[in-house]
Amino acid sequence: MSKRLQLKTAEIEKATHIEYFNIALSVDCVIFGYEDKQLKVLVQKSDLAEFQGLYSLLGDLVRPNEDLDDAPYRVLSDRTGLRDVYLEQVHTFGGLNRHPSGRVVTTAYYSLIDVCHHALQITEHDVHWHAINDLKNLAFDHKLILDTCLERLRQQVMEEPIVFNLLQEKFSLRQLQDLYEAILGVELDRRNFRKRITLKNWLVDLNEMEEDVPHRPGKLYKLRTQLRREYRMSDKQRMQKMVV
Amino acid sequence: MSKRLQLKTAEIEKATHIEYFNIALSVDCVIFGYEDKQLKVLVQKSDLAEFQGLYSLLGDLVRPNEDLDDAPYRVLSDRTGLRDVYLEQVHTFGGLNRHPSGRVVTTAYYSLIDVCHHALQITEHDVHWHAINDLKNLAFDHKLILDTCLERLRQQVMEEPIVFNLLQEKFSLRQLQDLYEAILGVELDRRNFRKRITLKNWLVDLNEMEEDVPHRPGKLYKLRTQLRREYRMSDKQRMQKMVV
DNA sequence: TCCTTAATGTGTTAATAGTACATATTGTAC
DNA sequence: GTACAATATGTACTATTAACACATTAAGGA
Numbered sequence: 329m330s331k332r333l334q335l336k337t338a339e340i341e342k343a344t345h346i347e348y349f350n351i352a353l354s355v356d357c358v359i360f361g362y363e364d365k366q367l368k369v370l371v372q373k374s375d376l377a378e379f380q381g382l383y384s385l386l387g388d389l390v391r392p393n394e395d396l397d398d399a400p401y402r403v404l405s406d407r408t409g410l411r412d413v414y415l416e417q418v419h420t421f422g423g424l425n426r427h428p429s430g431r432v433v434t435t436a437y438y439s440l441i442d443v444c445h446h447a448l449q450i451t452e453h454d455v456h457w458h459a460i461n462d463l464k465n466l467a468f469d470h471k472l473i474l475d476t477c478l479e480r481l482r483q484q485v486m487e488e489p490i491v492f493n494l495l496q497e498k499f500s501l502r503q504l505q506d507l508y509e510a511i512l513g514v515e516l517d518r519r520n521f522r523k524r525i526t527l528k529n530w531l532v533d534l535n536e537m538e539e540d541v542p543h544r545p546g547k548l549y550k551l552r553t554q555l556r557r558e559y560r561m562s563d564k565q566r567m568q569k570m571v572v
Numbered sequence: 573m574s575k576r577l578q579l580k581t582a583e584i585e586k587a588t589h590i591e592y593f594n595i596a597l598s599v600d601c602v603i604f605g606y607e608d609k610q611l612k613v614l615v616q617k618s619d620l621a622e623f624q625g626l627y628s629l630l631g632d633l634v635r636p637n638e639d640l641d642d643a644p645y646r647v648l649s650d651r652t653g654l655r656d657v658y659l660e661q662v663h664t665f666g667g668l669n670r671h672p673s674g675r676v677v678t679t680a681y682y683s684l685i686d687v688c689h690h691a692l693q694i695t696e697h698d699v700h701w702h703a704i705n706d707l708k709n710l711a712f713d714h715k716l717i718l719d720t721c722l723e724r725l726r727q728q729v730m731e732e733p734i735v736f737n738l739l740q741e742k743f744s745l746r747q748l749q750d751l752y753e754a755i756l757g758v759e760l761d762r763r764n765f766r767k768r769i770t771l772k773n774w775l776v777d778l779n780e781m782e783e784d785v786p787h788r789p790g791k792l793y794k795l796r797t798q799l800r801r802e803y804r805m806s807d808k809q810r811m812q813k814m815v816v
Numbered sequence: 817t818c819c820t821t822a823a824t825g826t827g828t829t830a831a832t833a834g835t836a837c838a839t840a841t842t843g844t845a846c
Numbered sequence: 847g848t849a850c851a852a853t854a855t856g857t858a859c860t861a862t863t864a865a866c867a868c869a870t871t872a873a874g875g876a
Contacts, residue, residue: 351595420640
């Protein structure tokens with residue numbers, strides 16, 4: 329696509345003059361994981377002098393021939409090796425000075441992935457998991473982006489069966505409750521938690537037991553196959569399905 | 573800002589080569605109004621041949637030196653004369669072929685304004701209110717944008733006191749219920765509705781009565797002054813307040 | 817003036833969801 | 847086999863939601 333493309337609308341005709349195309353568009357991914365009873369996020373060392381010593385989220389510029397919603401999918405695929413991840417667009421941040429190198433507007437997505445997934449491979453040595461609670465500062469406005477995504481995640485976990493993307497296929501109710509507590513940052517009553525979960529009818533009892541635990545083993549469950557399919561899809565895939 | 577700006581990060585250094593800056597960024601506003609017991613939206617005739625006869629939302633390209641969240645505010649101000657409107661960012665649409673003239677990514681906002689506001693002036697002759705229920709097609713992907721914003725509005729009306737932006741200062745409970753019904757598209761029980769509203773403690777009884785109605789007049793209420801201030805602010809203003 | 821009409825204004829009950837809390841059971845480890 | 851620690855389950859209380867019926871007030875016409 330050339331910058332001298334055939335512009336047809338009045339509003340776009342002005343663009344060539346004032347160089348409207350001088351805004352770059354990026355995506356930033358808040359990639360959540362769950363490990364050691366802690367909610368974690370994938371970060372990397374910032375490569376900007378301004379932010380020396382700070383971590384930043386994983387992101388990239390959107391390519392000229394790339395659908396916006398494909399970009400975070402590509403970032404996930406490139407940096408973690410994972411495909412078919414859960415992805416959700418959250419907010420677009422367009423402050424004038426959010427990027428020290430120029431005008432970059434970024435769309436934030438959050439993703440939920442299984443830290444133990446066999447296909448997960450983090451090759452870049454400076455990319456690593458970091459507990460949410462220990463992150464006070466991030467490069468750019470990435471702390472704001474993280475907080476915004478975390479808030480959205482907290483809103484959604486009680487309504488939609490999405491947290492299972494953070495767990496392995498089989499899990500006990502205790503593990504599930506630990507996860508919810510890590511996400512919400514509160515302690516939950518075990519009996520009421522079990523009641524709420526069973527009421528939602530999301531789970532299937534596998535009639536299997538935990539193994540190699542230093543206490544009485546709990547029953548194992550998995551997410552209903554139907555729901556597992558539905559909530560492993562990216563935003564874009566879901567939207568396409570809605571249209572169909 | 574020159575296109576030859578000092579790029580510092582690796583990811584942005586690639587930009588100059590591949591012409592990443594060839595993506596234009598726009599905002600589109602779903603401006604809701606309420607009239608004749610119907611939820612309406614401000615639309616205008618599309619000026620593109622491809623969409624002849626179709627309406628489109630009000631939008632504009634984001635200016636190089638303009639904060640993203642300021643752009644819809646400017647659109648509102650330019651096209652309706654209104655300032656201090658309620659504005660909420662909803663979603664960013666970045667499909668490859670959503671704009672026939674080139675690559676334009678758009679961030680959608682919805683706004684709630686009072687159709688009877690004294691400062692409201694729609695000067696452009698092709699801009700007008702259109703009932704939501706009669707709109708089957710819009711230019712571009714604007715029908716999808718409208719639907720997405722409407723869905724978000726429906727999610728929010730029961731939680732936050734925002735619908736009052738659509739009404740004049742004084743209103744009866746019947747008028748308020750009609751408005752909720754128009755937004756949600758369902759009929760509500762009068763007694764349960766009144767109970768829910770009074771429980772939320774949003775309203776102040778003005779000890780005044782409706783006048784010039786062809787039936788028994790109802791009591792008039794207004795939104796608490798505190799809330800009225802809080803929920804008349806734009807997204808950006810609220811976020812700034814949160815930081816402070 | 818009185819009666820009809822149409823809308824406002826309020827209360828009760830049943831069902832459902834949510835919260836607080838106690839006891840029995842099972843497997844591990846000593 | 848006994849102490850321990852975690853699983854598993856039930857019950858009473860409260861709050862919220864949903865369904866539903868009747869009295870009251872003003873307008874308008876006979």
